[in-house]
Amino acid sequence: MVLFTLSTLRNDTAIVAISRSSDSHVSTFLFVALTNVLIGNSVPFTPNSKTNRTHFHFSNFSSFKPPKCSLFAVSEAPHFELSTHSNKKPFPAKVSRTIMELASVGTLSALTNEGHEGSSSPLAIGVRFAVDPHEGTPFFFLNPTFPFSPQTPYSLHVQLNQSGLHTPQCTLQGTLTKPQDMSATKRLVSLWGKRFGEVDQDLMYIVAVDRVLQLEDFQEDGEWISSLDYKNAQPDPLREFAEKLVSEINTNNMEDIIRFCTVYVDLDFQVLEAKMIWVDRLGFDMRLSSTQKGIFEVRIPFPREVTDEKGAKSTFNCMSQLAWEVERNLQPLDFEKVKQLKHIKS
Numbered sequence: 609m610v611l612f613t614l615s616t617l618r619n620d621t622a623i624v625a626i627s628r629s630s631d632s633h634v635s636t637f638l639f640v641a642l643t644n645v646l647i648g649n650s651v652p653f654t655p656n657s658k659t660n661r662t663h664f665h666f667s668n669f670s671s672f673k674p675p676k677c678s679l680f681a682v683s684e685a686p687h688f689e690l691s692t693h694s695n696k697k698p699f700p701a702k703v704s705r706t707i708m709e710l711a712s713v714g715t716l717s718a719l720t721n722e723g724h725e726g727s728s729s730p731l732a733i734g735v736r737f738a739v740d741p742h743e744g745t746p747f748f749f750l751n752p753t754f755p756f757s758p759q760t761p762y763s764l765h766v767q768l769n770q771s772g773l774h775t776p777q778c779t780l781q782g783t784l785t786k787p788q789d790m791s792a793t794k795r796l797v798s799l800w801g802k803r804f805g806e807v808d809q810d811l812m813y814i815v816a817v818d819r820v821l822q823l824e825d826f827q828e829d830g831e832w833i834s835s836l837d838y839k840n841a842q843p844d845p846l847r848e849f850a851e852k853l854v855s856e857i858n859t860n861n862m863e864d865i866i867r868f869c870t871v872y873v874d875l876d877f878q879v880l881e882a883k884m885i886w887v888d889r890l891g892f893d894m895r896l897s898s899t900q901k902g903i904f905e906v907r908i909p910f911p912r913e914v915t916d917e918k919g920a921k922s923t924f925n926c927m928s929q930l931a932w933e934v935e936r937n938l939q940p941l942d943f944e945k946v947k948q949l950k951h952i953k954s
Contacts, residue, residue, distance in 0.1 A: 696890050696909035700822040701833045701841035704778040706888075707768045708739045708746060709843040712803070714766040716748070718784070720755045731755065737764070738800050740792075743839040746780065747787070747796055749811040756813075758786050764815055770886040771854060773895050774905075779821040782835075785814050844888045849917045854884050854892075857924065864928045869896050871931040872908050874945040877901045887920060889913050895952070903952040 698706070717732040737748040746764055750756060762784045767777040787793040797809045820833040844850070857865065862882075869879045877898040885893040891909035911927075914920045933939040 697907060698844060698888055698890060699841065700831045701820070701837040702844060703776060703824075704820050704822045704833060704838060705744050705841045705843040706847050707766055707776055707778050708744055708780075709741075710847055711766045711768055712736055712738070714746075714764050716756075716762060716764050718756060718760055718762045735764075736804060737766075738796070738803055740796060740799075744841070744843075745814055745817060745839075747800075747812055747814045749800070749807045750813055752811065756784060758784055758813070760784055762815060770851075770893075771858070771883065773883065774885045774893065775825055777823050777825075780815055780817050780838075781819050781821070782815045782817040785816050787812055787814055845915050846888055846917070846920055850887050853917065853920060854887055857884050861924075861928070864924075864931070865894065867931045867935060868908060868927065869894065869906070871934050871941075872927075872946055873906050873949070874947045875949075889915060901951075905950040905952060906946060907948065908946055 713734060713736055715732050716735045717730060719728045720731045721728060733754065735748045735750070737746045739746050756762075760783065762782060764780045764782075765777065766780075767775050769775055787796070793809055793812065796812065797807070800807060817835050817838060819835055820838045821830045822833055823830045846853075865884055866879055866882045869875065869882050873896075877900045879896050880898050882894055882896040885895055885905070887893075889910075890913060891907060894906050894908060895903065896906065897903045910923050912923070914923050930939060934941050
């Protein structure tokens with residue numbers, strides 16, 4: 609029997625390290641999330657050599673309720689690693705698909721014969737649109753009085769506001785067409801009805817996408833995406849709740865996001881203010897400011913890809929815990945910090 613002591617570190621989480629002699633001298637680390645547990649008392653621990661399971665026997669708790677806990681074991685101390693490679697940021701095609709999935713309005717532009725004395729002139733109007741989830745094809749319904757005709761080159765420009773600080777955008781170039789497949793038309797009309805209400809399907813138009821220009825923000829360099837890459841890309845799995853999660857973190861975890869900047873980012877200045885801009889499956893974007901250097905944006909990747917809201921919150925909490933420990937010298941800083949910062953203004 610081995611005795612060990614539980615000690616609360618943060619957020620009702622206790623981390624217990626048990627060194628166990630064996631032929632390979634393996635150290636087993638147990639991570640226990642506790643609720644209503646008497647912290648600081650010795651707990652007898654009995655390893656069972658006949659099985660792979662670990663058995664716990666609690667004593668001296670006669671005046672307390674049994675603890676509620678979750679437990680998992682790993683064969684060695686967990687290793688945290690931040691990657692600074694470019695693949696820790698979604699590819700432009702996936703960003704464009706995500707923008708199109710989240711946005712519902714855009715600017716439709718084309719050349720018309722509505723210029724002076726019937727000359728060709730560019731015309732742009734705002735439109736509500738929806739997207740075919742299979743290939744990302746945008747479709748909308750146009751008033752028949754608008755001077756737009758099918759089989760004419762068009763562009764559709766769409767923007768996505770992220771926390772009022774960042775505006776990624778994409779422009780789809782292609783041809784305005786009428787749908788030909790009746791079953792597909794009915795499916796798209798049904799999709800539109802769920803989002804905006806009923807409409808006359810004879811007024812439906814589709815943009816057959818030829819290529820896409822994707823920009824990270826205003827006054828940024830753009831990148832062209834082929835039609836095939838756009839259609840094959842998948843929108844980000846966190847898109848439906850990213851805005852809500854970012855708002856919650858900025859409201860309730862200010863200390864954590866400032867700590868993220870000082871622990872995970874290689875800085876030579878003190879952070880005065882920090883704010884999360886957006887989150888996706890690979891990490892999150894931050895804007896930070898200082899009185900000495902000005903305003904910067906930085907990308908902090910997750911240690912591993914996340915695929916749902918639960919995974920994103922869990923990863924954020926783990927990163928918060930580690931940053932808290934590193935700041936207090938309870939854990940060594942054994943990972944490479946992010947070095948790429950974008951200077952916004954002085």
